[in-house]
Amino acid sequence: MKTIGPLAIFSLPAVVVSLLPQFHEILCFDRTSILRGQLWRLWSGHWVHFSNSHLWWNLAAVICAAAWLEGRRPGLLLRFTALAAPLLSLGLLALDSQLAIYGGLSGIGTGVVTLLGYVLVQSRRSDRWTGFVVLALIATKLGHDSLTGAALLSEFSNSAVQTTPIAHALGAALALLFGATVSRQRSASNGSMPALINSTSSGSIAR
Amino acid sequence: METQPAPNYIPRTIAIAALVTLLLIALTGCTIPSRSTHRSSSVVEFLYPGGEQPFVKPEIPTLNLPLKVGVAFVPSTQRRYQETAQTFPGTQKQELLEKVSAQFNDLPFVATIEEIPSTYLRRGGSFENLDQIQGLMGVDVMVLIAHDQMQGRVEDEWSFAYWTVVGAYIVPASKNETHTLMEAVVYDIRSRSLLFRAPGASVIKGRSSLVRSAEKMQDASGQGFSDAAADLTINLADQLERFKIRLKEEPEAAIITHKPGYTGAGSLEGWFSGGLLVLGLGRFLLRSSRS
Numbered sequence: 001m002k003t004i005g006p007l008a009i010f011s012l013p014a015v016v017v018s019l020l021p022q023f024h025e026i027l028c029f030d031r032t033s034i035l036r037g038q039l040w041r042l043w044s045g046h047w048v049h050f051s052n053s054h055l056w057w058n059l060a061a062v063i064c065a066a067a068w069l070e071g072r073r074p075g076l077l078l079r080f081t082a083l084a085a086p087l088l089s090l091g092l093l094a095l096d097s098q099l100a101i102y103g104g105l106s107g108i109g110t111g112v113v114t115l116l117g118y119v120l121v122q123s124r125r126s127d128r129w130t131g132f133v134v135l136a137l138i139a140t141k142l143g144h145d146s147l148t149g150a151a152l153l154s155e156f157s158n159s160a161v162q163t164t165p166i167a168h169a170l171g172a173a174l175a176l177l178f179g180a181t182v183s184r185q186r187s188a189s190n191g192s193m194p195a196l197i198n199s200t201s202s203g204s205i206a207r
Numbered sequence: 208m209e210t211q212p213a214p215n216y217i218p219r220t221i222a223i224a225a226l227v228t229l230l231l232i233a234l235t236g237c238t239i240p241s242r243s244t245h246r247s248s249s250v251v252e253f254l255y256p257g258g259e260q261p262f263v264k265p266e267i268p269t270l271n272l273p274l275k276v277g278v279a280f281v282p283s284t285q286r287r288y289q290e291t292a293q294t295f296p297g298t299q300k301q302e303l304l305e306k307v308s309a310q311f312n313d314l315p316f317v318a319t320i321e322e323i324p325s326t327y328l329r330r331g332g333s334f335e336n337l338d339q340i341q342g343l344m345g346v347d348v349m350v351l352i353a354h355d356q357m358q359g360r361v362e363d364e365w366s367f368a369y370w371t372v373v374g375a376y377i378v379p380a381s382k383n384e385t386h387t388l389m390e391a392v393v394y395d396i397r398s399r400s401l402l403f404r405a406p407g408a409s410v411i412k413g414r415s416s417l418v419r420s421a422e423k424m425q426d427a428s429g430q431g432f433s434d435a436a437a438d439l440t441i442n443l444a445d446q447l448e449r450f451k452i453r454l455k456e457e458p459e460a461a462i463i464t465h466k467p468g469y470t471g472a473g474s475l476e477g478w479f480s481g482g483l484l485v486l487g488l489g490r491f492l493l494r495s496s497r498s
Contacts, residue, residue, distance in 0.1 A: 050472050058473070062323050063481035064487050092471075108475030113483065137486070141479050162316065164273050164471030171473075179231045 003070040007080050010066055013047040013057055014186055015123075015151065018055050024048050029089055029102035042086035048103035049078055055105075062109035069116040072123070076182070077112065084111050084174045091170040099164060107167030114175035129183050248281045250392050252351045256331030268395035268402065269462040270347070273318035273469065276311050277346035278304055281353040282330045299429075303436045307350060307391065310444055314451070321346055335401050341396045348402065349394050352439075356387045356431055358424050385411040385424070387431035389439045393450075395461075402461075405446040407439025 017027060029045030030038070049055035070077045086105045092099055117138060118133025145165035235302055278298055308320040321344050328336055389407035394400065411427045411434070453460050 042328065046473075054223055054472060054474055057477060057480055061483050064281075064480070064483050068487055096395040096471070098467050098469055100468035101470040102472065103470075104473035106475045109473070130486065133486060134483075137482050141475075162469055162471055163474045167471070167473040191222050 003067055003074070006070050006075070007066055010077055010149055011063055014049060014055060014059060014194070017044075017047050018049055020053065024103070029092070030178065031093060031100050034089070039086075042074050042089040043082075045089060045102055046085050046105050046108050049105070050103055058105045058109055062105055062112060063114045065109070065113040069112060069119065072116070072119050074133065076119070080111065080175065081108055082179050083178065086109055086176055088167065088170050091174075092164070092167060095170070096164065096166055102164060104167070105172040107164075109171070110138065110141070110168040111171035111175035111178075114172040118176060118179035122179075130169065136181055142169055142172060174189065211278050220388055240441070246284045248353045249355065250281050250390060253281045253328070253331060253336075253351065253353070254333055255395075256333055266398045266400055267459065267462055268291070268398040268400040269464060270316070270395065271464050271466050272316045273466065274316055274342075274348050275319050275321065275346045275351060276348045277321045277323045277344055278307050278311070278350040279323035279328055279340075279352070280304070280325050281324065281351050282328050282332075294336060299432060299436070299461060303352065303439070306436075306440045307352065310447060311350070314447065323349075334396070337396045339486040347396060349396055350391055352389065352391050352437070353392065354387065354389045354432065356385065356428060358385045358421055358428060385409075385427040387411075387428075387435040389432075389435040391443055403446045403450045405439060405443040407435040407437070409434035409438060409440055 017023060025043065026038075027044040028048040029041050034041050049058065066077050085108060088111070089102075092102055092107075113134060117134035120127045120134060122128075122169045123131070142165075145168055304322050308322060311317050311320050323340060323344065323346075327340055327343070327489040338345060341350070391403060391407075392404040394404040395402055409431045412430050455464075
């Protein structure tokens with residue numbers, strides 16, 4: 001039940017924003033506006049979607065991973081999201097100079113799934129294999145994006161909208177960096193115990 | 208003195224001449240030279256006017272997304288353009304252009320479709336003409352539509368060959384048949400590469416008597432264009448689907464780049480979401496069974 005709050009904070013804005021398309025213009029990632037100082041777009045842009053199918057496919061993956069992650073490591077989801085959202089936007093600004101407008105939760109979503117994989121890999125032996133499978137799924141997704149170009153042909157209601165595979169790669173990289181940083185911090189504070197083993201739910205520790 | 212009326216030679220001369228003419232027509236009717244009507248416009252003649260053989264350039268096209276696509280009819284190869292215009296009227300052409308445009312409009316990587324006026328294309332204009340249109344209208348990819356129609360009116364068997372960009376299409380024919388062939392070829396203007404093509408064909412068999420033959424042939428001509436256009440539309444939809452699949456499965460088929468200022472979005476496909484859901488569900492069921 002504790003997971004519902006963070007999960008709602010994470011996913012509900014996307015649904016609300018999709019119901020209020022008049023706000024898309026002031027919320028989406030817009031290179032020119034960001035450079036003029038509208039910094040909230042660095043966060044809000046990720047919750048703007050260009051079509052219902054775009055929203056629901058993203059949410060289907062992201063909610064599943066977010067609920068799983070929040071169950072394993074309470075609090076990690078929102079901390080990661082708050083930090084990764086602007087960093088991902090800044091990364092897009094720096095790495096894709098052609099990109100003028102961006103929207104969608106998949107960059108953050110890829111990060112959440114990667115972080116889940118990282119957490120699982122660092123936990124008990126039985127979960128470790130699940131973590132490897134999750135990370136393999138992410139690797140397949142990134143490989144699929146870059147090698148086949150399939151993501152370029154995703155269906156959006158607006159034909160001028162193109163997918164941005166680099167957002168997924170950035171999300172995954174940020175998640176690995178975040179996971180490693182948190183691990184190091186916690187292991188430093190807890191002695192030599194690997195941080196993310198300690199941080200599983202109390203039931204897991206008892207076993 | 209009784210005067211004799213002068214013999215009337217003139218009517219007799221006319222009568223003899225008429226008789227001879229009738230006899231000639233009756234005797235030579237079956238050997239009148241073939242009367243067939245041929246209306247055409249050809250992509251090959253437009254792009255390769257000097258008799259060069261068409262070829263597909265090995266250069267990999269660069270598709271700068273989102274694409275601006277132009278759609279146009281290739282100019283008629285006939286000097287007597289009016290004859291074609293009578294049977295393939297502007298309204299029918301416009302209808303076909305709109306259908307083709309709508310099909311391209313459904314593609315996620317196409318931004319706009321421009322219907323290029325026929326006056327912008329000149330006979331034998333080749334790629335230089337397309338370059339001019341690109342400069343003028345800003346289109347990246349051009350859809351060229353061409354047609355060829357042959358109608359025979361005698362018993363002789365005849366055939367015609369239509370040069371498509373991928374080779375000759377030979378049509379055997381017989382009396383009163385109307386053969387119509389249409390072709391839509393899609394070129395990347397910058398690389399001059401053929402992206403794909405789609406054909407459309409129609410055969411209308413006629414049984415009209417000589418008395419109303421011309422009128423019926425005219426109707427058949429219009430119907431032939433209409434049927435071939437419908438066939439072309441179906442084939443084009445199929446080819447567009449194949450092209451989308453090819454871009455996915457063969458990344459070497461085209462280099463994909465983005466135009467400055469494009470709108471991007473992050474998207475997680477169904478297979479990824481599904482995979483994650485199956486994994487989560489499997490893990491949950493496994494833990495439930497253990498506990």
